[in-house]
Amino acid sequence: MRASVVLMPLLAIAAAAQRKCGNTKVPTGLKETAKSFQRANARSAWIAHSVANKTLNVETYFHVVASDETEANGYVPEDKLKKQHEVMNEHYKSTGVVFDLKNISWTVNAEWSAFSVDAEDKTTEMAMKKNLRKGGYAALNIYFRPLGDGLLGICEFPDDVAADSKEFWMDGCQVLHSSVPGGSTKNYDLGATATHEVGHWFGLFHTFQDGCDGGDQVDDTPAEASPTSGCPVGKDTCPGNKYPGLDPIKNFMDYSYDACLDQFTPGQATRIMQMWEKYRAKGVTPSTPDTGSDSGSDSGSDSGSTDPWKRFKLSNFY
Numbered sequence: 001m002r003a004s005v006v007l008m009p010l011l012a013i014a015a016a017a018q019r020k021c022g023n024t025k026v027p028t029g030l031k032e033t034a035k036s037f038q039r040a041n042a043r044s045a046w047i048a049h050s051v052a053n054k055t056l057n058v059e060t061y062f063h064v065v066a067s068d069e070t071e072a073n074g075y076v077p078e079d080k081l082k083k084q085h086e087v088m089n090e091h092y093k094s095t096g097v098v099f100d101l102k103n104i105s106w107t108v109n110a111e112w113s114a115f116s117v118d119a120e121d122k123t124t125e126m127a128m129k130k131n132l133r134k135g136g137y138a139a140l141n142i143y144f145r146p147l148g149d150g151l152l153g154i155c156e157f158p159d160d161v162a163a164d165s166k167e168f169w170m171d172g173c174q175v176l177h178s179s180v181p182g183g184s185t186k187n188y189d190l191g192a193t194a195t196h197e198v199g200h201w202f203g204l205f206h207t208f209q210d211g212c213d214g215g216d217q218v219d220d221t222p223a224e225a226s227p228t229s230g231c232p233v234g235k236d237t238c239p240g241n242k243y244p245g246l247d248p249i250k251n252f253m254d255y256s257y258d259a260c261l262d263q264f265t266p267g268q269a270t271r272i273m274q275m276w277e278k279y280r281a282k283g284v285t286p287s288t289p290d291t292g293s294d295s296g297s298d299s300g301s302d303s304g305s306t307d308p309w310k311r312f313k314l315s316n317f318y
């Protein structure tokens with residue numbers, strides 16, 4: 001009895017000690033795309049320059065999926081989601097990305113709330129996404145729910161998808177409900193998890209992807225051998241002249257604590273725009289536009305009617 005009283009808090013701390021993200025493997029095709037952008041950017045500074053000062057407005061939908069109406073079981077209140085939205089826009093400010101939050105939905109469904117992202121049978125995940133998803137392939141859908149397995153989040157990387165394909169409907173991000181600003185996940189409660197995960201949705205990799213000689217295929221991200229835990233200033237896992245710079249522990253695509261993370265590099269901002277143009281700007285939409293029960297009147301069938309490249313315009317419905 002005494003032993004369990006001592007052990008439980010220790011286990012709780014251990015479980016939250018390291019950020020855990022589901023996007024550990026990058027699809028081969030996407031990695032090749034990243035390498036081709038890297039080579040093109042190295043050949044001509046003009047290529048990166050041409051997208052450097054763009055503003056990208058991203059149609060965004062938040063979905064809360066809980067097993068009941070308590071915060072502990074996934075029911076995130078509106079004020080915390082508004083804060084999450086604000087924080088994402090602050091974090092992405094240097095990149096030119098602006099998230100235009102169109103709608104928030106709340107759903108109580110024990111099955112959709114509790115499934116494991118590792119489940120081989122994707123029936124439940126597909127049912128949740130097909131019912132809740134809004135907009136075309138250029139629209140960001142984030143599902144906030146209790147993920148289990150110590151997981152903080154996972155997103156679908158961008159790809160060439162066909163309308164109504166399985167890949168189209170599976171697109172989006174799943175983020176741990178308690179990682180929002182003011183949430184209950186210690187050290188990951190300032191909203192940087194959503195920022196990190198959405199980085200994958202745009203096509204960014206981990207800063208430590210493939211180690212010192214692999215990297216994230218972005219030239220101005222310093223080489224890093226292993227994910228960061230906490231905020232260890234001076235960490236340098238790829239030392240020597242061959243690998244200039246310390247580990248990018250403050251980069252949103254590392255695994256550091258939320259309080260440690262505050263930057264994307266200019267190269268990552270360029271990469272976001274390049275990936276966007278290749279995969280998401282086409283705005284593939286489902287052939288049968290959703291007629292969801294929410295109030296959002298401008299969701300769905302937005303086939304080319306809006307220009308995502310327009311200049312800075314912060315227009316959400318608040």
Ligand SMILES: [Zn+2]
Nearest residue numbers: 021022023206
């Ligand atoms: Zn990640």
